[in-house]
Amino acid sequence: MLMLVFQLGKDRYALETSHVVEIVPSLVLRKLPHAPEYIAGIFNYRGTIVPVIDLCQLTQDRPCEDCLSTRILLVQVRGDHGSSRCVGLRAERMTETLKVSESDLVSPGIAVADAPYLGKLINDAQGMIQCIRVEHILPRKLTDSLFQEAMEQA
């Protein structure tokens, strides 16, 4: 399977490309006042309003560096009622892909309660890459608010 590799600070992370809709450059986002800091803003993706989560803010308590290699990864997130939404994830140094097989994935042997999105590990020549479980990447509150509208419509 193909993994998209990116960095949050000095650590490298990977995300399975099957979840990815598209990678877009880090463009100017509309800020949401009083929103949590990890919500970088919203933007118009081909007629759809997409919220953007700053993963650096979420994991490192600092915003992503303003570089060309800092990009927005559009993923499809499923809600509890079967509905799904497109969410942007901003991360640093999103320039590489990596081809791995299932056997290359190693369990970390430790689970962090506050970070349920951390998945298995991949070893390569440059060190360890942590896989991200995209279905747990969003905080619960955010997930609820994202799917509230859908729920109301339902």
Add this chain to the structure above:
Amino acid sequence: MRLMLKHKILGMACIAALLPAVVMLLLARMQQSRISSTVRDDLNGLVHANIKQLALDVYHSCEVTNEFIRHQVGDNLKVAEKVLKDAGPLRLSADKTVWHVVDQYTGSSGSVNLSKMTLGGKWIGHNNRMSVSTPVVDEVQSLVGGVCTIFQKMNEGGDMLRVATNVQTTENMRAVGTYLPAVHSDGTPDPVISVVSRGETFLGRAYVVNEWHICAYRPILDGNGHLVGMLFVGIPVGRIASLREAIMSVKVGDSGHVFVMGGEDKSKARLLIPLEGYRDGDNLWETKDLEGKFFIQSIIHKALTLKNDGVDFERFLWKQKGNNAPAMVTAAIAYYEPWDWIIVANAYEGEFHEARDKLESSLRGLFWWSVVTMIAATGVALVIAFFLTGKITAPIGKITAVAQQIALGDLKTATQSVVSAGASGNVAAGNSGAALPNQDETGQLLQAIRTMTQNLNSLVGQVKQSSIQLVSTSTEIAAAAKQQSATVNDFGASTNEVVTATREISATAQELLNTMNDATQMAGTTASLAGSGRSGLADMEANMRQLVDATRSISGKLAVISDKANNIYSVVTTITKVADETNLLSLNAAIEAEKAGESGLGFSVVAREIRRLADQTAVATLDIEQIVKEMRTAVSAGVMEMDKYAEEVRRNVSEVGRISEQLETIIGQVQALTPRFESVNRGMHMQAEGAQQISKAMAGLSDAARQTADSLREFNKATELLNEAARGLRNEVSRFNVSD
């Protein structure tokens, strides 16, 4: 022993209750005996008067009766004469009859032969039986009562024989045959016969057969005028029923009587009107009383010496009727001589003493009732006194306790006690304004004590506070005084220091004066040096201006280099963006290829290749970017350095100009200094003099400070004394425990 108030009051009440009672008892006792003796005397007198009056009454009754009977006898005589006349002529017949005659006094008898006395020609006969009637005499008796007798002259001597009579002998027979002797055995002529012999009528008292009568005798004459007999009518004195009953019914006291006995001759001591237990005619001559006294003889003896209605008394002991107990009897004796009656009215003294005994017993009763009343009154008085004492002493006791508490100084407890004393019993007041239920003196006293306690309480409290304030104030004063003292000492020291300092100032001023002279000279030298400095500076200014121009040309060239570097940087940036977008494109392509599965494999290889090229481009551009950045930095630094340098040069030029001006100013000022130094010199002189004056003044001030310090020490001592006094006062007052 110390008596409590309670006991005193109780004792007083007891004495008040007992004293009048005891006095009353004593008086009653004394009065009792006196009354008793007085009553005894009075009663005795009363008894005497009473029985005397009785005796006299009987005496006067006798007189009246005597008079009355005398009249009646006179009348009776007339009736008898009439009856005799009617019966027919009284004749002495020639026939003789033998009479057995008896002397009525001596009893000597004999027989005599006398002519028969006829009445109307009929012989009277010898009728001595009462059942057979005798003419004339019985008729008279039936007409007028009393007794009637016809006497016949027995002999020449004049003895008169009863031939017809209804006078009875002791044997209840007609007393015919008894005669009245003309001469008594003692030789005295019979008063009746002697009167009748003279042809007169006798009216008076006579002893007939065996008792005294009031009677009348009239001579009976024959045709020749010779005395042949006499007609007699009489009423026996002792049988005058009304008088007798009157006398016998008289009672003196309960059992006292009046009795009458004869006084002389045959009837001496013979009862005429009898006592109980005796009969008529009993001779009492030998009678003795219970002491063995012949009291009857004494009575008769006394009676016979009395005149008219005189009364004498006799006392004797006699047994009392009913119980036969010996009792004293008092008798009043009167003697009615016409009848030879000794009238004795006697009374048992004891009966009259009954009243006295009753009086005495009632007095005794009164006495004992007084005793009982006294005891009861004392008891009641004690109870009341006890109750009242409680009422009086309880508040006083409380007040005493309160007073002791006040004396001990425990005003707090005292106030509480006063309040509670008010609450219990009669004072139920938490506040002073509440009315007391008991407004007597103790209540008022309690009120006063309460007011006093409250006043004392507040007074002592105020004194306490005042003393505390006084102590603190005096302490403060002492502290202040000490502080002031220290201050004054400091002041003295300061003054000394000032003096010293002033002296130093004086010396320094002198030195300064010398220094000023030197300074004046130095100023002159400085002015000349400044002049030479100003010319050197003018040359330096010209050099500076050339340097400024050179710097400006270097700056322009550096700006050109900077512009070029910026151009290179923008090109590099464009290349970088392209490489970046290429990389992005290749990533998306790789993702899409992955999604396409097997069909996208070739495309993914292309995408990877593109990304590799893009990465190489990016690395190359990064190197260029680095070089350009360094160059730009270097140029910028050079420009900045040049700018700084140019600025420095400009500043130096203006600085040189300014220094030149300042030097000019300094020269002018130094030249102007010299006259000023002179004036300073004069001022210094004056300052030195002034300092000396200050020094003198300070010495004076120091003395004053010392004196002040002494005064303050004394003041300090006085304050300590005050403090001690205040503390003593507070100790005294603290003895009082004041309520809050």
